[in-house]
Amino acid sequence: xxxxxxxxxxxxxxxxxxxxxxxxxxxxxxxxxxxxxxxxxxxxxxxxxxxxxxxxxxxxxxxxxxxxxxxxxxxxxxxxxxxxxxxxxxxxxxxxxxxxxxxxxxxxxxxxxxxxxxxxxxxxxxxxxxxxxxxxxxxxxxxxxxxxxxxxxxxxxxxxxxxxxxxxxxxxxxxxxxxxxxxxxxxxxxxxxxxxxxxxxxxxxxxxxxxxxxxxxxxxxxxxxx
Amino acid sequence: xxxxxxxxxxxxxxxxxxxxxxxxxxxxxxxxxxxxxxxxxxxxxxxxxxxxxxxxxxxxxxxxxxxxxxxxxxxxxxxxxxxxxxxxxxxxxxxxxxxxxxxxxxxxxxxxxxxxxxxxxxxxxxxxxxxxxxxxxxxxxxxxxxxxxxxxxxxxxxxxxxxxxxxxxxxxxxxxxxxxxxxxxxxxxxxxxxxxxxxxxxxxxxxxxxxxxxx
Numbered sequence: 371x372x373x374x375x376x377x378x379x380x381x382x383x384x385x386x387x388x389x390x391x392x393x394x395x396x397x398x399x400x401x402x403x404x405x406x407x408x409x410x411x412x413x414x415x416x417x418x419x420x421x422x423x424x425x426x427x428x429x430x431x432x433x434x435x436x437x438x439x440x441x442x443x444x445x446x447x448x449x450x451x452x453x454x455x456x457x458x459x460x461x462x463x464x465x466x467x468x469x470x471x472x473x474x475x476x477x478x479x480x481x482x483x484x485x486x487x488x489x490x491x492x493x494x495x496x497x498x499x500x501x502x503x504x505x506x507x508x509x510x511x512x513x514x515x516x517x518x519x520x521x522x523x524x525x526x527x528x529x530x531x532x533x534x535x536x537x538x539x540x541x542x543x544x545x546x547x548x549x550x551x552x553x554x555x556x557x558x559x560x561x562x563x564x565x566x567x568x569x570x571x572x573x574x575x576x577x578x579x580x581x582x583x584x585x586x587x588x589x590x591x592x593x594x595x596x
Numbered sequence: 597x598x599x600x601x602x603x604x605x606x607x608x609x610x611x612x613x614x615x616x617x618x619x620x621x622x623x624x625x626x627x628x629x630x631x632x633x634x635x636x637x638x639x640x641x642x643x644x645x646x647x648x649x650x651x652x653x654x655x656x657x658x659x660x661x662x663x664x665x666x667x668x669x670x671x672x673x674x675x676x677x678x679x680x681x682x683x684x685x686x687x688x689x690x691x692x693x694x695x696x697x698x699x700x701x702x703x704x705x706x707x708x709x710x711x712x713x714x715x716x717x718x719x720x721x722x723x724x725x726x727x728x729x730x731x732x733x734x735x736x737x738x739x740x741x742x743x744x745x746x747x748x749x750x751x752x753x754x755x756x757x758x759x760x761x762x763x764x765x766x767x768x769x770x771x772x773x774x775x776x777x778x779x780x781x782x783x784x785x786x787x788x789x790x791x792x793x794x795x796x797x798x799x800x801x802x803x804x805x806x807x808x809x810x811x
Contacts, residue, residue, distance in 0.1 A: 391689045494696075
């Protein structure tokens with residue numbers, strides 16, 4: 371049985387109140403919702419589902435699990451970081467992931483999480499890239515959050531950050547957003563069960579979303595980083 | 597390992613450039629104030645960098661970069677994710693990272709000005725992000741603003757009331773505004789500026805020199 375202490379720690383680090391910079395990224399949601407005349411009607415559920423199933427489950431989740439299993443081997447984490455970089459075709463997504471990772475490292479360095487300062491130093495020195503999924507995986511391992519817990523935290527945060535962005539953009543009401551979250555959580559639970567082998571490759575392919583990201587800012591409005 | 601015990605309060609001591617926040621409502625003159633302060637600090641030999649938090653575009657960052665007043669590489673833009681107060685208060689990590697990056701790229705930098713996106717009177721800066729902060733309002737916003745007791749206006753280290761030249765045109769009594777702002781702030785300092793005509797700017801720079809840079 372998981373201890374109450376560990377459950378509370380999981381709440382703390384899964385909470386959107388934990389400073390990580392994640393609020394500034396919409397993963398193409400803002401761009402897609404602005405480009406409906408070129409890309410077709412924006413549908414929040416379809417967007418959310420695609421992001422969870424075709425990106426998070428097959429890419430970020432894999433990176434988190436592999437980072438978690440590396441047990442703070444910082445050089446091996448840097449190699450995994452390079453793999454995330456190489457497998458993320460869209461530049462705004464790559465840059466956003468690195469900035470988000472650096473944001474998370476910034477907080478963890480200040481509160482003294484093991485290895486955060488050392489890895490942030492490696493990123494600063496150009497020896498690592500600091501993608502957010504890698505950073506989450508190794509920091510949550512250092513905090514003794516189990517692998518399954520880390521995966522579910524990441525899945526929840528990915529979905530919640532998208533619905534939050536949709537609320538801020540006025541695409542959906544705050545209460546309706548909870549209905550979308552309620553609907554996506556079983557999907558997250560289901561795809562989280564898929565086993566991950568050693569050196570499992572990272573895969574993500576949502577072409578319409580990546581086209582939207584490449585057009586981000588074309589309308590003159592850019593509230594989010596990507 | 598008991599991780600919860602190992603965690604400590606965030607370290608407050610930091611070696612590096614002083615970080616000064618500039619907050620205030622949309623259109624109050626935050627960017628104009630920075631544009632006026634840059635030459636003041638240049639004359640005083642202070643190595644400067646700027647972080648902007650534009651709300652919707654990169655307008656403010658681009659304006660400062662194109663001003664010719666500062667090396668454009670010393671100006672960083674951080675998106676506010678539709679929430680200008682979040683990026684300076686609840687989650688300032690992207691701004692901290694941007695300031696850290698400027699310090700790493702320009703080791704001589706002594707002062708980093710961090711401009712908030714335009715916000716309401718309740719916006720305040722986290723002291724995780726800045727060492728000292730100003731809040732800019734303007735007379736055209738109404739002389740009743742000090743009476744509204746917004747946390748931004750009350751808690752800042754220096755309140756700036758800008759666009760004083762507009763006072764006669766919008767029926768604002770500057771003396772009353774000063775008195776009421778002083779009462780709301782319990783005597784904490786305030787400055788009147790007119791950025792368009794460069795009035796009051798040197799006094800603001802002098803205050804930053806003495807209270808922030810200790811020079």
